[in-house]
Amino acid sequence: MNVWARICVSTLVVAAFSSSAAMGMNQEFDAAISRVNAPDRLQIGRTGRVTVTVTNEGTFDWNKVNPKLTSRIVSGPNGCVVNDQIAPSVGIKSARCSGDTWTFQYDIEGPDTPGTYELQWQMADARGKTFGKASSRQRIEVYGVDLAARISKSSIKYTPNPVPLGKSFRFKVVVTDSGDVPFNTISPSLHSTVVKKPSGATTTSLQQSFDTRSLRPDGKEWTFEGTMQAPKTEGAYDIKWQMYHGSSSFGESANMTLNVVK
Numbered sequence: 001m002n003v004w005a006r007i008c009v010s011t012l013v014v015a016a017f018s019s020s021a022a023m024g025m026n027q028e029f030d031a032a033i034s035r036v037n038a039p040d041r042l043q044i045g046r047t048g049r050v051t052v053t054v055t056n057e058g059t060f061d062w063n064k065v066n067p068k069l070t071s072r073i074v075s076g077p078n079g080c081v082v083n084d085q086i087a088p089s090v091g092i093k094s095a096r097c098s099g100d101t102w103t104f105q106y107d108i109e110g111p112d113t114p115g116t117y118e119l120q121w122q123m124a125d126a127r128g129k130t131f132g133k134a135s136s137r138q139r140i141e142v143y144g145v146d147l148a149a150r151i152s153k154s155s156i157k158y159t160p161n162p163v164p165l166g167k168s169f170r171f172k173v174v175v176t177d178s179g180d181v182p183f184n185t186i187s188p189s190l191h192s193t194v195v196k197k198p199s200g201a202t203t204t205s206l207q208q209s210f211d212t213r214s215l216r217p218d219g220k221e222w223t224f225e226g227t228m229q230a231p232k233t234e235g236a237y238d239i240k241w242q243m244y245h246g247s248s249s250f251g252e253s254a255n256m257t258l259n260v261v262k
Contacts, residue, residue: 029065030058031123031132034101038119041141042086042110052104052121057132062096066126069104074137077115085109086140087119110142117142145186148179149243149251156241162259163230169258173224173241178251183212183222188245190224195255198235205229206239206258230260 032055039048052069056062071087073080086108096102111117122134155174163169175190177183189211194203210224231237237260242253 028059029125029131031055031067032057033121033123033133033135036121036135036138038108038138038140040139041143042108044110044112044114044142044144047107047109050104050106050108052135053101054104054123054132055101056096056098059098061098062092067092067123068126069121070124070128070130071119071121074118074120076117077113077142080111080113080115080117085111086117086142089124114142114144116140145245146180147186147188147243147245147250148177149188150176150178151241151243151252151254153254153256156254156256158256158258162261165234165260165262166230166232168227168229170225170227175222175224175243175251177217177220177222183217186245187211187213188243188250191242191244191249192228193240193242194237195240196236196238197231198233198237201231201233201235201237203231203237205231206237209244230258234260234262236260 033052034055035051035053037049037051039050042048054069068089068091070089073087088106088108090104090106092102092104117140118137119140120134120137122130123132124130151173157172159170159172161169171192173190189209191209192207194206197203205228208228210226212222215222215224237258238255239258240253240255242249243251
């Protein structure tokens with residue numbers, strides 16, 4: 001290409017780009033999204049791979065506008081916010097000439113608000129001005145952690161019971177993991193809470209938490225064992241046992257009474 005031709009092409013690119021800023025992208029910048037692969041379901045906090053194939057159907061080299069692939073939430077559940085977890089923008093890694101095809105591959109993360117999201121993808125220039133036809137809508141169902149646990153009264157034992165004032169006793173609680181998400185992937189904890197006590201009694205020693213990280217399950221059963229100290233006030237103490245994931249309780253709980261005597 002001679003010098004005059006290069007100047008003409010450069011001038012044409014600058015003119016077209018300047019015009020697009022004022023009037024919107026003209027047909028010289030064009031893109032076709034031929035394929036979108038995204039997960040149908042995505043758990044909160046977990047990642048899923050997205051693949052989007054785009055073809056430059058215009059007459060200009062895309063590196064002139066530093067394009068990127070944008071995605072947007074067309075619709076979502078109440079309370080959802082626009083975020084980069086599930087709808088990021090992804091830059092192109094090399095120049096793409098007219099007729100070339102580029103495949104974007106990246107991960108998205110399930111946002112904190114569960115529900116149905118509809119996403120759409122489209123190319124944009126460095127200023128965020130979109131060009132080309134947007135993709136068809138893709139529906140992604142974001143769901144929470146499905147946790148479940150079963151604790152029965154017969155699975156709780158205190159030794160001895162009754163226990164003398166202020167003395168130590170051993171406890172054993174067997175918890176069955178009955179949910180879809182295994183305990184060893186989320187490290188939940190078992191909490192003991194006193195729900196009924198004698199008037200004026202201090203129950204700090206009976207209200208504790210025990211994590212699962214040092215335990216080895218027997219199939220679906222997790223056995224918690226340890227030592228606690230009895231209060232120094234005589235009477236019956238109703239202790240509730242419940243599983244927690246972070247600050248949220250889940251599953252079935254059970255109560256067992258500890259009798260404290262002189």
